[in-house]
Amino acid sequence: MGTLGGTYMAIQWFPGHMAKARREVGEKIKFVDLVFELVDARLPLSSRNPMLDQIVQHKPRVVLLNKADLADESQTRKWQAYFESLGYETLACNAKETNTTKAVLAKAKRTLKEKRARDLERGIQARAIRAMVLGIPNVGKSTIMNRLVGKKIAQTGNKPGVTKGQQWLRVGNELELLDTPGILWPKFEDQEIGKKLALTGAIKDQLLHLDDIALYGLEFFTTYYPGRISQRYGLKIEDEQLPVPDLLMSVTKKMGLREDYERASERFLLEVRQGKLGRFTLDRADEQESESHDEAID
Structure with a gap:
């Protein structure tokens, strides 16, 4: 991936x-x-x-x-x-x-x-x-x-x-x-899996730095679903080309939260999970197919 x-x-x-x-x-x-x-x-x-x-x-x-x-x-x-x-x-x-x-x-x-x-x-x-x-x-x-x-x-x-x-x-x-109770494995071999699970709410928010997960989410959406951040928060499309920490600052201001990045991160994650930024898939099937093909060649 x-x-x-x-x-x-x-x-x-x-x-x-x-x-x-x-x-x-x-x-x-x-x-x-x-x-x-x-x-x-x-x-x-x-x-x-x-x-x-x-x-x-x-x-x-x-x-x-x-x-x-x-x-x-x-x-x-x-x-x-x-x-x-x-x-x-x-x-x-x-x-x-x-x-x-x-x-x-x-x-x-x-x-x-x-x-x-x-x-x-x-x-x-x-x-x-x-x-x-x-x-x-x-x-x-x-x-x-x-x-x-x-x-x-x-x-x-x-x-x-x-x-x-x-x-x-x-x-x-x-x-x-x-x-049966939900079972999570004891160690994430790939930390990106942990970030994806956190973004969708599979890991308790109390165990997370929400601004870290929000930054990951912002980067994902600007990479795979460009325009959705701007559309949701009334930003200019070109603002999505900002470094992700600067983009979080812009989103925070648009939310009317000034410099309260923690609250902005919490609200952003909630809106992602509720589908307010549209339908999305974090695991990309085409990337999995590409990896499988590469492994077959090796």
Whole structure:
């Protein structure tokens, strides 16, 4: 992936309950038929936990690209093609939409169609599909659980890491879900992944220097979605060519916050997360394809 310039703080976050959750998932994976891997459609690669491959191993998997309504549609289509090339079923969704349950169930049935057909041939009658929902904090896992079950049964919040326990949830007569806490990996090999997660709210703001993340966000938008900063904050287009710290100063003044860069950074991050700067995708599928091609050549 391309790396935007600038010097930023190192980001790490691995609460103790996540280490426990990782162990529990490894112990309970044998009880499920398939895994729903939930990722943020705005950063489909960076919001994947690489440890899951070790835990899930060969279990059938459906990659749910949640918050697709906030992501760049063309990039989402490319990421779906990428995951499907790896052999996974995919679904771009918005956990808040009512049709999500039907679409998720259809993907589960499609994924297990051949296995269930083999079971029938052996005289094993079909039962409810047992699935596990896995994902890092704040990708919308509790929201999608509530949507699937049809009532507020999973604890939700606008802060990452609020779901601590494990519970089985029933979706009609056809699907049973094992909910698990969000799991973040203990070390980011690439600090840019940490910045992307922070920008979308997957890491608690209290652990961050918000102005550092705001600078990263400003640089990203001026690089990949030029004009949006100017349009949102009433700047001249050429102002986006300013050094990023100067651009933050200009945005702060346009917000009427004078030199309160901390408050301006907080407001900017909130507006990015709410989609007020438009739909965007931090992980660029074309850059991933280029890296894969380069690795193949090497």
